[in-house]
Amino acid sequence: MKEFADIVGAANVLTGEEDMAPHLRDWTGQWQGSARAVLLPGNTEEVAAVVKAADALDVPIIVQSGNTSVSGGSVPDEAGDGIVLSLKRMTRIRAIDPAARTATVDAGLVIEMLQDAVAEHGLDYPLMFGARGSAMIGGALATNAGGSNVLRYGNARDLCLGIEAVLPSGEIVHGLTGLRKDNTGYDLKNLLIGSEGTLGIITGAVLKLVPTPRVRSTAFLALPQVEGALDILNRLQDVSGGLVEAFEYMPGPMVEAIREHDPSLRAPLERTAECGILVELASTRPADAEEDETGEVALQRIMLSEIEALMEEGQIEDGFFATSEQQRRDLWRLREAVLESIVARGPFRVLDAALPLSGVPDFLRRAGDVAEAAGLQPLVVGHLGDGNIHYSLSARDGGSWDEGRADAATGELLDILADMKGSYSAEHGIGRVKTGTLAKRKDPAQLEAMRTIRQALDPGGRLGRGVLLS
Amino acid sequence: MKEFADIVGAANVLTGEEDMAPHLRDWTGQWQGSARAVLLPGNTEEVAAVVKAADALDVPIIVQSGNTSVSGGSVPDEAGDGIVLSLKRMTRIRAIDPAARTATVDAGLVIEMLQDAVAEHGLDYPLMFGARGSAMIGGALATNAGGSNVLRYGNARDLCLGIEAVLPSGEIVHGLTGLRKDNTGYDLKNLLIGSEGTLGIITGAVLKLVPTPRVRSTAFLALPQVEGALDILNRLQDVSGGLVEAFEYMPGPMVEAIREHDPSLRAPLERTAECGILVELASTRPADAEEDETGEVALQRIMLSEIEALMEEGQIEDGFFATSEQQRRDLWRLREAVLESIVARGPFRVLDAALPLSGVPDFLRRAGDVAEAAGLQPLVVGHLGDGNIHYSLSARDGGSWDEGRADAATGELLDILADMKGSYSAEHGIGRVKTGTLAKRKDPAQLEAMRTIRQALDPGGRLGRGVLLS
Numbered sequence: 001m002k003e004f005a006d007i008v009g010a011a012n013v014l015t016g017e018e019d020m021a022p023h024l025r026d027w028t029g030q031w032q033g034s035a036r037a038v039l040l041p042g043n044t045e046e047v048a049a050v051v052k053a054a055d056a057l058d059v060p061i062i063v064q065s066g067n068t069s070v071s072g073g074s075v076p077d078e079a080g081d082g083i084v085l086s087l088k089r090m091t092r093i094r095a096i097d098p099a100a101r102t103a104t105v106d107a108g109l110v111i112e113m114l115q116d117a118v119a120e121h122g123l124d125y126p127l128m129f130g131a132r133g134s135a136m137i138g139g140a141l142a143t144n145a146g147g148s149n150v151l152r153y154g155n156a157r158d159l160c161l162g163i164e165a166v167l168p169s170g171e172i173v174h175g176l177t178g179l180r181k182d183n184t185g186y187d188l189k190n191l192l193i194g195s196e197g198t199l200g201i202i203t204g205a206v207l208k209l210v211p212t213p214r215v216r217s218t219a220f221l222a223l224p225q226v227e228g229a230l231d232i233l234n235r236l237q238d239v240s241g242g243l244v245e246a247f248e249y250m251p252g253p254m255v256e257a258i259r260e261h262d263p264s265l266r267a268p269l270e271r272t273a274e275c276g277i278l279v280e281l282a283s284t285r286p287a288d289a290e291e292d293e294t295g296e297v298a299l300q301r302i303m304l305s306e307i308e309a310l311m312e313e314g315q316i317e318d319g320f321f322a323t324s325e326q327q328r329r330d331l332w333r334l335r336e337a338v339l340e341s342i343v344a345r346g347p348f349r350v351l352d353a354a355l356p357l358s359g360v361p362d363f364l365r366r367a368g369d370v371a372e373a374a375g376l377q378p379l380v381v382g383h384l385g386d387g388n389i390h391y392s393l394s395a396r397d398g399g400s401w402d403e404g405r406a407d408a409a410t411g412e413l414l415d416i417l418a419d420m421k422g423s424y425s426a427e428h429g430i431g432r433v434k435t436g437t438l439a440k441r442k443d444p445a446q447l448e449a450m451r452t453i454r455q456a457l458d459p460g461g462r463l464g465r466g467v468l469l470s
Numbered sequence: 471m472k473e474f475a476d477i478v479g480a481a482n483v484l485t486g487e488e489d490m491a492p493h494l495r496d497w498t499g500q501w502q503g504s505a506r507a508v509l510l511p512g513n514t515e516e517v518a519a520v521v522k523a524a525d526a527l528d529v530p531i532i533v534q535s536g537n538t539s540v541s542g543g544s545v546p547d548e549a550g551d552g553i554v555l556s557l558k559r560m561t562r563i564r565a566i567d568p569a570a571r572t573a574t575v576d577a578g579l580v581i582e583m584l585q586d587a588v589a590e591h592g593l594d595y596p597l598m599f600g601a602r603g604s605a606m607i608g609g610a611l612a613t614n615a616g617g618s619n620v621l622r623y624g625n626a627r628d629l630c631l632g633i634e635a636v637l638p639s640g641e642i643v644h645g646l647t648g649l650r651k652d653n654t655g656y657d658l659k660n661l662l663i664g665s666e667g668t669l670g671i672i673t674g675a676v677l678k679l680v681p682t683p684r685v686r687s688t689a690f691l692a693l694p695q696v697e698g699a700l701d702i703l704n705r706l707q708d709v710s711g712g713l714v715e716a717f718e719y720m721p722g723p724m725v726e727a728i729r730e731h732d733p734s735l736r737a738p739l740e741r742t743a744e745c746g747i748l749v750e751l752a753s754t755r756p757a758d759a760e761e762d763e764t765g766e767v768a769l770q771r772i773m774l775s776e777i778e779a780l781m782e783e784g785q786i787e788d789g790f791f792a793t794s795e796q797q798r799r800d801l802w803r804l805r806e807a808v809l810e811s812i813v814a815r816g817p818f819r820v821l822d823a824a825l826p827l828s829g830v831p832d833f834l835r836r837a838g839d840v841a842e843a844a845g846l847q848p849l850v851v852g853h854l855g856d857g858n859i860h861y862s863l864s865a866r867d868g869g870s871w872d873e874g875r876a877d878a879a880t881g882e883l884l885d886i887l888a889d890m891k892g893s894y895s896a897e898h899g900i901g902r903v904k905t906g907t908l909a910k911r912k913d914p915a916q917l918e919a920m921r922t923i924r925q926a927l928d929p930g931g932r933l934g935r936g937v938l939l940s
Contacts, residue, residue, distance in 0.1 A: 190660035456926035
């Protein structure tokens with residue numbers, strides 16, 4: 001380890017069991033690896049020097065930032081011959097340009113830290129998901145993280161204007177340009193984004209920022225069936241001029257499971273909705289934030305008018321409108337309690353599915369049939385505006401759990417997805433969890449091209465061994 | 471050619487001089503190549519079979535769709551040993567999904583044909599540039615085309631959800647999924663988009679559509695200097711909730727050159743603006759299209775109010791507001807007459823520059839100094855909201871033109887761009903025109919990675935010989 005200590009400094013080479021422990025396991029407890037050391041480089045040049053040294057010494061590298069992956073891609077395998085390269089000392093905000101609405105940051109910056117820092121400029125980095133208090137920019141880009149605001153602002157990929165990265169060769173890609181347009185050759189930025197640390201180590205990024213909305217309007221809608229949801233989304237987009245930030249699917253059984261787990265959370269509607277939708281609009285328009293003589297906010301009026309029309313048409317059965325920030329928070333608390341509610345029920349399988357938007361109702365019907373036949377309880381939540389459905393299977397109330405039956409049902413769901421041209425990893429990536437699924441189900445031409453590219457850029461296979469392509 | 475005739479049919483193999491001619495030269499007249507034949511496959515399977523046959527026979531291929539490139543990437547070189555593969559028979563709209571707001575199309579479909587076809591669903595494919603009446607989807611994607619609406623809707627890359635393509639191996643990438651989220655491995659879609667026909671042949675695509683606006687508000691603004699433009703753009707975005715579709719830079723000398731070329735075009739303002747901006751907002755909100763008692767449209771009122779405030783602050787000197795569709799068209803005719811006005815003046819050099827948004831004023835000042843010192847007339851137009859500046863140099867009125875001096879000045883502009891981390895090809899690509907510039911000026915790590923990827927995917931170098939990387 002002397003070569004590495006010379007680069008990053010002895011204090012930044014962790015080798016003790018206790019020091020290394022948090023870097024060797026993932027938070028889900030599913031993945032526990034080992035390593036010769038955890039290195040904490042302080043800047044991009046040190047990362048490049050580490051990669052070059054590792055190349056010379058034939059040492060494999062796992063890149064790690066916030067270690068919040070749900071797919072095991074941020075921890076090493078069990079061989080113990082490699083190093084973990086942690087970005088957690090690289091936390092600088094290098095620049096904020098309020099006029100251009102961009103921030104240039106180190107890859108080890110925690111997402112929420114960036115959000116706090118740009119808020120004082122009236123700006124936001126609108127990547128919104130549960131782990132944002134510990135997830136870092138580097139990991140968000142390496143896995144192309146999504147979340148609940150993708151519908152409006154795009155995913156991590158869409159919010160990135162440029163990256164700095166270290167290639168497996170140890171060469172530095174200098175791409176922190178902040179350009180909105182640049183057609184000078186292949187799109188290496190997007191190739192590295194989403195490559196899960198296997199084609200290069202993202203060390204910095206220029207990120208798009210958006211103006212903080214002045215006003216939001218949030219509601220929970222009950223639809224007679226999911227079939228009408230896409231039309232409702234389109235109509236809300238059109239009457240608002242594209243202001244829908246979130247359009248989250250929360251069907252009745254999911255809401256019930258949440259309330260069972262945490263009875264302090266209030267159900268938004270008296271009668272459980274067959275198809276519940278949490279919808280939020282947000283606007284920067286001053287006029288949209290104005291109150292009329294009755295105290296009603298203009299943006300809420302726009303949404304309410306359309307929803308009233310939809311109720312008259314029978315497309316919406318009921319609706320609850322948050323009229324205070326507290327009520328809005330309560331609706332989002334319900335949404336954010338989904339994962340722990342599912343976990344609390346015991347063992348489960350979850351599919352991070354994406355469908356073409358029009359295919360969602362058909363998928364839900366077919367998947368429901370599979371769950372029914374397997375005697376399992378489906379618990380479903382989704383970013384409906386993106387066609388992204390998180391589909392969980394757990395034991396029925398009072399029912400038993402059978403691993404084999406759960407695996408068989410999951411396989412059937414994957415077959416349905418394949419049949420419908422869906423994705424089995426909408427936003428969670430492949431990591432270590434889904435390498436087998438990828439190898440089995442990816443379009444052969446694409447799989448072959450992926451292997452060819454990885455082999456060409458990293459002939460020694462030193463970056464992210466066992467991640468993405470095994 | 472028998473092998474190829476067996477695949478596409480003898481009638482679809484052009485070998486006569488006259489038949490081939492339009493496929494061997496580009497519309498600018500700068501590039502004239504030769505080929506053994508022009509093949510017109512009718513579907514993706516035929517394209518794949520042609521690529522496999524070409525591989526077996528060691529025949530290079532140039533892909534061509536609308537042949538409207540400004541960079542020479544769509545015509546063959548002069549060796550005459552290869553084939554041109556034209557997509558012009560592949561013109562199907564495979565599907566339109568109005569609810570999901572997507573269209574699935576063949577790569578040989580002309581952009582305007584798609585726009586016409588989706589208009590009846592109240593939708594648009596908002597890629598807006600001069601050549602859209604002959605440019606095809608395949609070429610737009612292969613070159614990641616841009617235009618005047620990128621600010622609002624993104625470029626060809628951003629508007630594409632999935633592609634079908636034939637790799638240099640002849641294998642077909644089946645990626646026509648229409649998914650909004652899909653993190654299953656490397657982003658091959660974005661690698662192929664913008665690769666200018668060198669890594670694969672795009673044969674089909676799923677494209678995003680957007681709702682046709684109900685109302686537009688268009689104005690020509692005179693600013694005392696370009697420095698304030700970005701702030702004005704941000705303020706118009708915020709008061710409208712992000713509705714700015716175009717924010718085009720048209721400084722005084724450019725407007726004068728246009729009117730000199732075509733005196734029938736009216737100047738929008740009495741006094742020529744030092745910094746002119748053509749701005750357009752567009753909205754789907756019914757309320758934005760409503761007229762008040764004076765006949766003023768709500769969207770226009772929103773824009774006008776903010777511009778009045780900016781005039782009081784001295785940030786805007788004057789403004790002309792289109793109050794009829796005819797006036798709006800006249801403003802856009804002025805914008806669209808830019809290229810022919812420059813061409814009409816005689817020889818010129820043009821730089822397709824992109825800068826970080828905040829860097830534009832500094833670039834214009836420095837570039838102006840170069841033009842001044844070289845005794846050349848700069849004529850400038852730009853998509854200011856994207857930091858994209860088309861910077862032309864031509865002879866001064868009554869002045870002489872010197873190729874050497876023009877080249878030297880262009881080189882200085884490229885040096886300034888490099889110094890400012892700008893791009894020398896914001897939207898026009900590399901083609902054959904800029905391979906030398908790319909080889910000289912691209913970040914070495916990126917250039918090396920590009921070469922590695924091309925070599926790995928197309929070891930025989932059969933696709934797009936001499937294009938992008940020479």
